Amino acid sequence: MRFQSLLSTASMLAFVGLAAAEGASDVIDLNPSNFQSLVNPESLMLVEFFAPWCGHCKALAPEYEQAASALKEKSIKLAKVNCVDEADLCQAHGVQGYPTLKVFRDGEPTDYTGPRKADGIVSYMTKQALPAVTDVTAENHEDFKKADRVVVVLYATSTSAAPVPEFSLTANKHRDDFLFGLTTDSAVSDAAGVSPPAIVVYRQFDEPQTEYPYPVGSATVKDIEDWVKELAIPIVDEVGAENYQTYAQSGKPLAYLFLDPTMENKQEYIGGIRPTAAKYKGKINFVWIDGIKFGDHARALNLPEQKWPAFVIQDLAKQLKYPMDQSEEYSSEAVAEWVEKFANGELQPQLKSQPIPETQDEPVFNLVGKQFDEVIFDDSKDVFVEFYASWCGHCKRLKPTWDTLAEKFVEVKDRLLIPLLLVISAKMEATENDLPPSVPFRISGFPTLKFKPAGSKEFLDYDGDRSLESLVAFVEEHAINPLDASVPIQNASHEEVHGHDEL
Structure with missing residues (x-):
């Protein structure tokens, strides 16, 4: 090499x-x-x-x-x-x-x-252009350590000894992400101040040199990659389109500090959250973001005012948001307290919702975030729900078919509900409603159609074509309640019940 x-x-x-x-x-x-x-x-x-x-x-x-x-x-x-x-x-x-x-x-x-x-x-x-693992020598050692934001070097005793095989597999897997180097020259190890075998990560931010803290000989690919990925995320960094995926793929909650980048004391605000970010490193990722450029993203995270600085934590896995009240005075102390409460499970997510409709006059039930649990988890009803976005062309084309589907079953609306729910888009554009934490899924595309049988907590995905005939057949196949209005239904206790007013 x-x-x-x-x-x-x-x-x-x-x-x-x-x-x-x-x-x-x-x-x-x-x-x-x-x-x-x-x-x-x-x-x-x-x-x-x-x-x-x-x-x-x-x-x-x-x-x-x-x-x-x-x-x-x-x-x-x-x-x-x-x-x-x-x-x-x-x-x-x-x-x-x-x-x-x-x-x-x-x-x-x-x-x-x-x-x-x-x-x-x-x-x-x-x-x-480089091999997955580069030969590191006394001549190129110093240059190689500075060749990228994150550089990983294995100082080994030989090319066949552990953990060289696992290290090489890691390098091949992540060659697009980081630079990997290997040396068996004792003079290079001495210059680095390490005793081989040792793996060292060199960074152009935070601590510039970090040695693998566990027994190197038993390190696996997963051990090495998890450790390097963790070190590759700065304690606090600016986030944008170029590096957002790094945070999204980590799966950890993401804490945003929204700032106006032209403010004179910008660095003071960033420095103010750094101790908190360092305290929760590995558990919560911290970033600052341009509130002027990404104002729409701020609104999607339930920060409605163009008022900076502002702070919000997003649970990326569950798509839940925990914004600090923008009407309260911002301080780094308030951020530290907010993060501690989040880490201790003491915060409730803020859910965006349209107002509950005063009337439900259409065959299709107009569902909003505030009513989601009440309506969807009503055990007496089968529910076929469309998750849509107002800008979605496919959703617009489905609307007349969806309306016709609801009209077909209007006589059994006491036992079969066909609602719609407007939710946040996979592109992070702000819409009108958030899904509550009780929902065991997130929406990644529109329209998404899901069916929840009566008495069940399970949601069935609809993956068929969007013709009326196919939708009707799906409902008839999966509905628990009789779809004939003349046939009585039974509740979870198997007691006969009769029709009741629509929610």
Whole structure:
């Protein structure tokens, strides 16, 4: 394994100015006549498929140019295809949206899953160019430790001794995420101040050097990756589109400090929550976020006012929100108390809900968050519920069929309820209602149709086509209550009951 000499991303990007000043471009233009001849011979190339009218493409363009100039120093080429001019070429490569980025190795493509900023592109492609585990020597040791935000080095006695096999498997699994290095040179271990075998994580934030604290010889892939992932998240960092997935994938609650980034005392507010963030490191992730740019996200987290600073904790696994009252004076002490209450299970989530409708005059029951438990978990009723979003085109097309379905069963509405519920979108756009914590699922797409049989807590997913005939057949198959109004129903105690007023 060979280590290609690495400069820090910041240092490399400093060289880009000259090319930009001269109007030169280091991004290669591809078309059908040169695509194979330029792409296939390269061991590594990044290709962007774009449309000139695409706003996201326009935003990416300067970042892509900057990354191309920086990566030129590493002999890594970046190219682009104009999908308006070369529609057939883009279609041949399965391009369905813009921009689409693909990594080509000897002509074989894989999806690019990295950031869309210059430094992120440089970091991602640098990892792609290196072997999963790089040879670390006395000559490159210092440069390698600083080559990325998170670098993992195994100081070993030999390439066959534990935990080298598990370490190598970890590196292959996470080569897109972190840089991994291995050395068996005792002089390098001495320079690092460690006794092999030892695994050390080097970071460009928080504590710069952290050694694996458990017996290294018995470390498994899961042990190593869990430890590195935990260290890869700063105590407090800015969150945005580039790194949100890191937090989302961690599964831990996410504590947001919303700020106006132009305020003079911004760093004081960030520093104020740092002790609390350090105290709960590993249990709750802490970030600060641009409240001006991401005001819609603040409202989705039940922070209705454009008033900063503001603080909220989101349980990502359950999609529950715990915002601090914006009418109260903000302080880091209040944040510490709020977090402690959350950690101790003493807070109730704040659920967004529309007002309860004064009347229910339509065949379809208009369900809101405040009534969810009362209506959905009524054991006497079968419930077929549509979760929809007002902006969803598929939901709009389903509406007349859903209305007809409700009309078909209107005579048994005392025993079969067909409601709708407007919920928060998977894209985090604010709507009108939150699901309560009693619900054993979350909504990730629209429309979502679920059926809860009478007397049961189980929800059945509807995955069939959205024709009236299929929906009716599904109801008839799964309903517990008789769908003939002349047949009496029985409650959970098997006592005969008769129709009652609709909720």
